[in-house]
Amino acid sequence: MKRILSTFSAIFFLLACGRPQSNMNIPTKDPGPPSANEQIADFSEGCFWHSEIVFKSLVGVRDAVSGYAGGNDLHPDYEKVETGTTGHAETVQVYYDPSKISFATLVEAFFASVDPTQLNRQGNDIGTQYRSIIFYRNADEKKIIDDEIAKLTAAHKFSGKIVTEVKPFRSFYPAEAYHKDYIKNHPDNPYVQNVCIPEYMEFRKTFKGPFKPNS
Secondary structure (H helix, E strand, O other), X not given: OOOOOOHHHHHHHHHHOOOOOOOOOOOOOOOOOOOOOOEEEEEEEOOHHHHHHHHHOEOOEEEEEEXXXXXXXXXXXXXXXXXXXXXXXXXXXXXXXXXXXXXXHHHHHHHHOOOOOOOOEEOOEEOHHXXXXXXXXXXXXXXXXXXXXXXXHHOOOOOOOOOOEEEEOOOOEEOOHHHOOHHHHOOOOHHHHHHHHHHHHHHHHHOOOOEOOOO
16 A cells, blocks of 8 residues: 555655644554454455554454455465455454444444445555455355445445445455554554545544544
């Protein structure tokens, strides 16, 4: 997501970079062990730095881990995935308590934090590694996804056709350690300041939550 920007765009971001929003609380992993009934969901929606804080901000989500999914390469890493040749997309694996937040709410949060009409990109992040995907683990989850897409389509929520892929979950490969909590650890990064944070704030304005009180 970071290296596909043109030189001009990179310079623009550097010049446009405002003050770090140091008073902003960036959601991180919840302390403590997982719940006894913890479940897992996987979403691809462009840059996984952005996706981490979107899902970590929600009540019932213990953690969201950046990684790669959707392709066939058995040993993906950031360098390979960024070439767009592995079939993988940047993905977050979400660990959540279904007694506090439902899979359906996670799907709603996904569509509130992504442009599902963009094919093989999100904004300036271009390539199949930035395509949007929702993975399902059973027929009930697939129905929830399909029903949400049908509802959004009937309501003309988006100006274009929803092109988000709906795929069965097969495998997830965690990303390199430096991607974990990247926004929290690198608040002055121009991409974080000018893309990730504004996108997250827009999500906070348009989605009803439930949000954690400290996020």
